[in-house]
Amino acid sequence: MPGSSVNNHYDLIIIGGGLAGASLACALKSAALEEPLKIAVVEAYELNTESQPSYDDRTIALSYGSRCIFDSMGVWPLLAEQAEAIDSIHISDRGHFGVTRLSSEQEGVEALGYVLENRNIGQQLYRVMHESADITLFCPAELKSLQQDFTHPEGRVSVDVMVDGSTQTLTAELLVAADGNNSQVMKVLNIGSSRKDYEQSALITNVTPGKKHENVAYERFTDSGPLAFLPMTQNRCSVVWTLSPEQADYLYALDEADFLAQLQQRFGYRLGRIKKIGMRHIYPLFLQSATQMVHGRVALIGNAAHSVHPVAGQGFNLALRDVALLSELIVEQRRKAADIGSLAMLQQYETQRDVDIKRVYRFTDALVRTFSNSIPPLAHMRSLGLFMVDILPDLKHQLAVQSMGLNAGKGGKLSRLGRGLPL
Numbered sequence: 124m125p126g127s128s129v130n131n132h133y134d135l136i137i138i139g140g141g142l143a144g145a146s147l148a149c150a151l152k153s154a155a156l157e158e159p160l161k162i163a164v165v166e167a168y169e170l171n172t173e174s175q176p177s178y179d180d181r182t183i184a185l186s187y188g189s190r191c192i193f194d195s196m197g198v199w200p201l202l203a204e205q206a207e208a209i210d211s212i213h214i215s216d217r218g219h220f221g222v223t224r225l226s227s228e229q230e231g232v233e234a235l236g237y238v239l240e241n242r243n244i245g246q247q248l249y250r251v252m253h254e255s256a257d258i259t260l261f262c263p264a265e266l267k268s269l270q271q272d273f274t275h276p277e278g279r280v281s282v283d284v285m286v287d288g289s290t291q292t293l294t295a296e297l298l299v300a301a302d303g304n305n306s307q308v309m310k311v312l313n314i315g316s317s318r319k320d321y322e323q324s325a326l327i328t329n330v331t332p333g334k335k336h337e338n339v340a341y342e343r344f345t346d347s348g349p350l351a352f353l354p355m356t357q358n359r360c361s362v363v364w365t366l367s368p369e370q371a372d373y374l375y376a377l378d379e380a381d382f383l384a385q386l387q388q389r390f391g392y393r394l395g396r397i398k399k400i401g402m403r404h405i406y407p408l409f410l411q412s413a414t415q416m417v418h419g420r421v422a423l424i425g426n427a428a429h430s431v432h433p434v435a436g437q438g439f440n441l442a443l444r445d446v447a448l449l450s451e452l453i454v455e456q457r458r459k460a461a462d463i464g465s466l467a468m469l470q471q472y473e474t475q476r477d478v479d480i481k482r483v484y485r486f487t488d489a490l491v492r493t494f495s496n497s498i499p500p501l502a503h504m505r506s507l508g509l510f511m512v513d514i515l516p517d518l519k520h521q522l523a524v525q526s527m528g529l530n531a532g533k534g535g536k537l538s539r540l541g542r543g544l545p546l
């Protein structure tokens with residue numbers, strides 16, 4: 124292959140070292156293999172800096188299932204100290220009677236989930252990658268071109284990446300696109316996507332409330348959109364406020380005191396008077412889905428494959444389940460000395476992920492449509508819905524199982540990592 128050299132050949136190239144790409148590299152590194160996989164991670168931004176777009180000021184509500192995945196990968200001990208447990212979830216509808224509560228005690232688990240700062244997760248994943256002799260980080264580096272050689276007897280994918288102003292050619296058996304919802308890999312391969320713009324933005328910030336949060340996550344549906352307060356370390360709360368883009372811009376521009384007054388009025392006084400507030404950031408919200416997750420020797424994971432509304436905190440959890448299944452299939456192939464980029468294996472990945480991904484699309488999309496609407500009959504219906512969920516234990520359990528990421532769906536199966544087993 125033109126420009127390639129023996130030294131630049133890897134088993135696997137990951138384009139994008141954000142939360143999903145870095146998690147895949149760390150998962151594969153955790154596998155006990157006679158001959159460890161040689162992995163190249165190509166990332167556009169310096170990973171240990173403030174400007175890294177995937178390891179930013181947001182928080183992740185990590186489901187209990189995702190904690191199991193990180194645990195099986197050996198990464199959880201590095202994250203545990205910075206994680207705040209969610210012991211219960213309180214879901215309510217502002218101005219209406221319906222309320223439901225989910226609790227870890229009722230579900231018989233240590234916690235329903237955990238809240239972590241993206242930046243902290245990123246730092247720990249970066250540390251694991253950086254310390255591994257089998258992972259080579261090309262960073263900052265950018266993908267320039269990609270070719271698949273279908274005539275090569277063993278099959279190859281080759282990329283040109285720009286590192287420090289010069290082009291390097293890397294080759295591998297498998298390439299994973301983890302380069303987010305504006306994926307360059309998808310553009311180069313002409314992979315399409317469907318997109319539904321919610322015409323909503325998420326305004327995020329961190330606050331310190333007057334009362335102890337007692338590890339309760341609040342999801343409050345208001346007439347302007349859902350407002351979540353998630354428990355963080357040092358008695359802080361992560362606020363995710365869904366609004367129309369105009370309202371978000373307006374609130375973003377307010378000075379601190381006026382913004383606090385608006386937030387307090389929307390959320391109420393369950394946590395007392397909000398005392399301190401951090402930086403505000405705005406994210407546009409949409410549902411985006413790639414038309415295919417596999418193309419030749421290329422597989423898509425994370426936001427490149429699917430982006431969902433953050434209303435139920437499912438996006439990264441979904442990405443981690445991509446990581447768990449794909450790493451399991453890659454390791455199985457390696458142990459059989461089989462091709463880790465074989466189309467049959469990648470099609471298995473695509474088929475097995477389909478049920479879970481579609482279920483999460485339906486779940487989040489239905490929540491957005493139902494709870495972003497102030498039309499009176501719908502508002503009463505959802506109050507009734509919350510009330511019914513609260514009094515029907517089976518329904519409530521199903522909602523908790525979905526939120527905890529423990530449901531493999533009809534025909535789906537939980538990955539080894541998700542079941543607490545090593546790769």
Ligand SMILES: Cc1cc2nc3c(=O)[nH]c(=O)nc-3n(C[C@H](O)[C@H](O)[C@H](O)COP(=O)(O)OP(=O)(O)OC[C@H]3O[C@@H](n4cnc5c(N)ncnc54)[C@H](O)[C@@H]3O)c2cc1C
Nearest residue numbers: 139141142143167177184302303425426433436438439440
């Ligand atoms: C407001 C908000 C709140 C959220 N809350 C939650 C939550 O509570 N729970 C949850 O599970 N999920 C949540 N999510 C979703 C979560 O943030 C995403 O699922 C997650 O960031 C996806 O990670 P990713 O690595 O796939 O993509 P990204 O985070 O977009 O990372 C892509 C990476 O690829 C790199 N890259 C891009 N192009 C190139 C290129 N050409 N060459 C090299 N590198 C490239 C980028 O620099 C970046 O590092 C939330 C999202 C939003 C917007």
